[in-house]
Amino acid sequence: MTVSPAPVHSSINPRLLDASGLSKTFGIIEVLKDISLTVRAGEVHAIIGENGAGKSTLMKILAGNHQPTRGEIRIDGAPVSFSGPVDAENHGIVLVHQEILLAPDLTVAQNIYLGRELRKGLTVDDQAMRSGARQAIVDLGGYIDPDTIVSRLSIAQRQLVQIARVLLVPHRIVIFDEPTASLTPHETEALLKVIRDIRAKGVGVLYISHRLPEVKEIADRVTVLRDGRLVGSHDAAELQPADMARLMVGRDVAKLYPDRHAAEVRQAVLEVERFEVPGFALDAAFTLRKGEILGFAGLIGAGRTELMEGLVGLRPAKGKVVLNGHPVSFTDVHSSLKAGVAYLSEDRKGKGLLLTKDLRVNLTLASLGKFIRGLQIDRKREGDALDKAIKDFDIRTGTKNILAGQLSGGNQQKLLLAKMMMLDPQVVIIDEPTRGIDIGNKEQIYKFIAALAEEGRSIIVVSSEMPELIGICDRILVMRTGRIVGEVQGEHMTENEIVQLATGVNAGAAA
Amino acid sequence: MSAATTDTAKAPKTSRDWDMAAIAPFVALALLLVLGYFANPNFVSVANLTNVITRSAFIAIIALGATYVISSGGLDLSVGAMVAFVASLMILFMNTGAIGDPTLMLVAAMLVALGLGAACGLANGLITTVGKIEPFIATLGTMGIYRGLTTWLSQGGSITVRDRELQQLYRPVYFGDVFGVPIPIIVIFATAALAAFVLYRTRYGRHLIAVGSNEEVARYSGISVQKVRTIAYIVQGLCVAVAVIIYVPRLGSTSATTGILWELQAITAVVVGGTALRGGVGRIWGTVCGAFILEIVGNIMLLSNFVSEYLIGAIQGAIIIIAMLVQRSLMRK
Numbered sequence: 001m002t003v004s005p006a007p008v009h010s011s012i013n014p015r016l017l018d019a020s021g022l023s024k025t026f027g028i029i030e031v032l033k034d035i036s037l038t039v040r041a042g043e044v045h046a047i048i049g050e051n052g053a054g055k056s057t058l059m060k061i062l063a064g065n066h067q068p069t070r071g072e073i074r075i076d077g078a079p080v081s082f083s084g085p086v087d088a089e090n091h092g093i094v095l096v097h098q099e100i101l102l103a104p105d106l107t108v109a110q111n112i113y114l115g116r117e118l119r120k121g122l123t124v125d126d127q128a129m130r131s132g133a134r135q136a137i138v139d140l141g142g143y144i145d146p147d148t149i150v151s152r153l154s155i156a157q158r159q160l161v162q163i164a165r166v167l168l169v170p171h172r173i174v175i176f177d178e179p180t181a182s183l184t185p186h187e188t189e190a191l192l193k194v195i196r197d198i199r200a201k202g203v204g205v206l207y208i209s210h211r212l213p214e215v216k217e218i219a220d221r222v223t224v225l226r227d228g229r230l231v232g233s234h235d236a237a238e239l240q241p242a243d244m245a246r247l248m249v250g251r252d253v254a255k256l257y258p259d260r261h262a263a264e265v266r267q268a269v270l271e272v273e274r275f276e277v278p279g280f281a282l283d284a285a286f287t288l289r290k291g292e293i294l295g296f297a298g299l300i301g302a303g304r305t306e307l308m309e310g311l312v313g314l315r316p317a318k319g320k321v322v323l324n325g326h327p328v329s330f331t332d333v334h335s336s337l338k339a340g341v342a343y344l345s346e347d348r349k350g351k352g353l354l355l356t357k358d359l360r361v362n363l364t365l366a367s368l369g370k371f372i373r374g375l376q377i378d379r380k381r382e383g384d385a386l387d388k389a390i391k392d393f394d395i396r397t398g399t400k401n402i403l404a405g406q407l408s409g410g411n412q413q414k415l416l417l418a419k420m421m422m423l424d425p426q427v428v429i430i431d432e433p434t435r436g437i438d439i440g441n442k443e444q445i446y447k448f449i450a451a452l453a454e455e456g457r458s459i460i461v462v463s464s465e466m467p468e469l470i471g472i473c474d475r476i477l478v479m480r481t482g483r484i485v486g487e488v489q490g491e492h493m494t495e496n497e498i499v500q501l502a503t504g505v506n507a508g509a510a511a
Numbered sequence: 512m513s514a515a516t517t518d519t520a521k522a523p524k525t526s527r528d529w530d531m532a533a534i535a536p537f538v539a540l541a542l543l544l545v546l547g548y549f550a551n552p553n554f555v556s557v558a559n560l561t562n563v564i565t566r567s568a569f570i571a572i573i574a575l576g577a578t579y580v581i582s583s584g585g586l587d588l589s590v591g592a593m594v595a596f597v598a599s600l601m602i603l604f605m606n607t608g609a610i611g612d613p614t615l616m617l618v619a620a621m622l623v624a625l626g627l628g629a630a631c632g633l634a635n636g637l638i639t640t641v642g643k644i645e646p647f648i649a650t651l652g653t654m655g656i657y658r659g660l661t662t663w664l665s666q667g668g669s670i671t672v673r674d675r676e677l678q679q680l681y682r683p684v685y686f687g688d689v690f691g692v693p694i695p696i697i698v699i700f701a702t703a704a705l706a707a708f709v710l711y712r713t714r715y716g717r718h719l720i721a722v723g724s725n726e727e728v729a730r731y732s733g734i735s736v737q738k739v740r741t742i743a744y745i746v747q748g749l750c751v752a753v754a755v756i757i758y759v760p761r762l763g764s765t766s767a768t769t770g771i772l773w774e775l776q777a778i779t780a781v782v783v784g785g786t787a788l789r790g791g792v793g794r795i796w797g798t799v800c801g802a803f804i805l806e807i808v809g810n811i812m813l814l815s816n817f818v819s820e821y822l823i824g825a826i827q828g829a830i831i832i833i834a835m836l837v838q839r840s841l842m843r844k
């Protein structure tokens with residue numbers, strides 16, 4: 001037994017975990033460099049940083065999913081080395097994953113006890129697990145019938161189940177990896193209460209997020225990461241959200257967005273009326289003008305993606321769509337692309353690019369017709385097109401002969417943009433253009449979007465990042481539960497107005 | 512990041528692992544030839560090898576079609592039964608004597624076989640794509656249908672080409688040769704060359720690989736996934752028909768048990784050849800190589816006294832498992 005170092009001041013909570021000099025290298029890429037931090041009992045320690053700053057890697061090291069390349073972790077002052085997540089759990093460190101990792105066809109109780117079922121003789125003790133599960137959720141301040149099948153639960157309820165499952169393990173440190181990413185403000189508030197309760201029991205909490213107001217609200221300490229390095233650890237009381245943003249980005253955030261001329265009112269390119277995507281979007285109506293960047297804001301699940309997919313023929317839909325004065329109805333992407341309407345999926349890896357194929361194949365996939373000579377594909381012209389795309393869209397890659405899956409998220413997005421621009425579309429719909437992309441690439445993608453509009457193309461940007469919409473759009477439509485509930489423009493384009501519309505609080509309805 | 516490979520071979524080289532997966536079946540074939548020589552020096556005689564390759568023709572040609580289906584992310588279990596079904600109908604058509612001139616009759620019968628093969632493939636394709644039934648189940652169903660119809664047509668026995676003159680005219684398609692090269696071998700390489708051209712050089716081939724690689728990406732890129740898949744099944748049906756066309760003259764007859772377990776051999780040839788069973792990668796020449804390997808293993812067992820030839824099935828079963836293990840270890844970084 002090692003004696004833990006006694007706290008210098010009684011007002012300081014005991015140290016549970018000390019990490020010092022943690023570094024992590026994947027291949028030749030150093031994703032974390034020399035990170036040190038301390039987790040204390042009864043304290044919420046927030047880790048903030050841009051996408052790609054290394055937050056998730058750091059958490060995975062602390063939870064035993066990764067081994068650090070260098071550096072040391074001490075628990076109660078004694079050095080430890082985790083062989084895996086189970087080993088970390090044995091030391092009392094548990095991780096609540098960002099994604100919901102539950103078996104959708106099992107019940108709440110079955111999920112909570114999955115892999116550690118209670119037994120009575122040879123059979124599982126359903127009775128005990130049911131009451132244990134009910135109690136675990138009540139402890140979190142919620143109520144869900146333990147016999148409910150998980151696929152019937154809302155996202156927030158599933159998250160509660162996931163947290164209950166994790167907290168069933170005896171724990172001293174709980175890590176939350178961006179737990180509020182898909183929650184409504186109301187649900188977020190409930191979750192923050194759960195976290196405060198956990199803290200009150202003397203548990204150390206690591207809280208990862210890039211939602212700064214929320215961090216300000218919950219955290220006692222804030223550690224900022226940037227590009228895999230430690231920027232600093234501060235008392236949360238010392239920092240305002242704006243300070244946190246500056247520390248995260250490391251420069252003036254305002255310059256992120258390109259300057260845009262106020263768009264003059266030009267002719268309508270796309271007019272949508274009474275458009276319905278059954279189950280997702282109802283009675284949608286909007287007009288997109290030439291050279292305009294139109295934003296679509298809303299909470300996750302508001303039906304924005306589904307509306308766009310319906311428009312380009314990826315989902316069954318009905319309603320009136322007029323393109324350049326002619327009524328159109330797309331039943332598949334082939335027809336919408338041919339008409340000059342391109343949709344870039346939010347799911348770059350799953351729906352945008354063939355990750356196991358090279359850049360050339362990906363670039364020309366949607367426009368192969370342009371590269372046919374006789375019966376064959378003209379590979380030389382494909383190669384030339386790739387050279388041009390790499391130059392025009394600044395796709396950074398050491399060699400052209402790598403697989404699309406080996407590119408960074410930002411370069412993948414540039415490749416996807418290049419792929420769709422091969423078709424020279426007049427209307428470009430971009431869903432979550434910068435999700436999972438580092439700040440430098442973000443800035444470039446905004447410039448590309450602005451340039452496309454400048455060329456006279458009409459752009460729709462669907463995004464959950466409000467600053468991004470406000471920064472690049474001429475107008476923003478807000479969706480809530482399948483309907484377009486409002487439009488903001490000019491000085492009304494503020495996060496506050498958008499949130500009010502997106503959650504419906506201004507209409508008096510509960511979110 | 513992987514280091515850039517500087518070779519300029521025609522296939523796009525992305526990393527060394529992929530090269531290994533492509534080369535592995537040819538290395539295995541070369542090793543088998545050496546092994547065969549030590550087992551029995553007669554093995555490497557030209558006569559024996561042409562004989563072995565000729566006998567691999569049916570599986571090789573069917574497996575070329577299977578390469579298309581599997582690359583597209585599908586599976587066709589019905590090919591063995593389809594051989595029997597198409598062969599039966601082809602012979603029954605020849606036996607109608609509807610066309611007097613034997614040459615014309617033969618050409619017509621071949622066209623009938625191709626048409627039937629395409630139709631059977633189309634049926635498989637539509638059931639899996641429009642009917643949205645798992646390929647495994649859909650083609651398990653059509654396997655039963657094609658086999659059952661054959662048994663019914665032949666009343667459990669065999670169906671034989673009755674016209675002597677027609678049979679004599681047809682015989683060279685299997686037994687004949689051009690400049691010493693048996694016709695079935697020429698058919699293998701001609702079919703493979705055509706299959707390779709379409710898969711590697713044309714828009715359809717690119718679309719097929721895209722669909723097998725990630726159906727959603729293909730759909731979001733404006734590719735009709737159903738059409739691409741259905742055509743792959745039709746290609747499979749046409750390959751079955753080509754195999755039937757060279758199979759029928761061998762015995763001049765077919766029976767209810769013709770082609771049993773050929774689907775497994777075809778799938779084995781494809782997988783041994785380096786095509787991924789999950790789709791997205793198609794290796795035409797690897798498949799041909801895989802079919803040769805299967806036949807050669809059997810031949811070596813016959814010529815040597817180490818292993819009983821009754822174990823051929825077991826050895827082929829082991830080969831598919833070993834091939835999968837090798838494939839996976841080569842794919843993994």
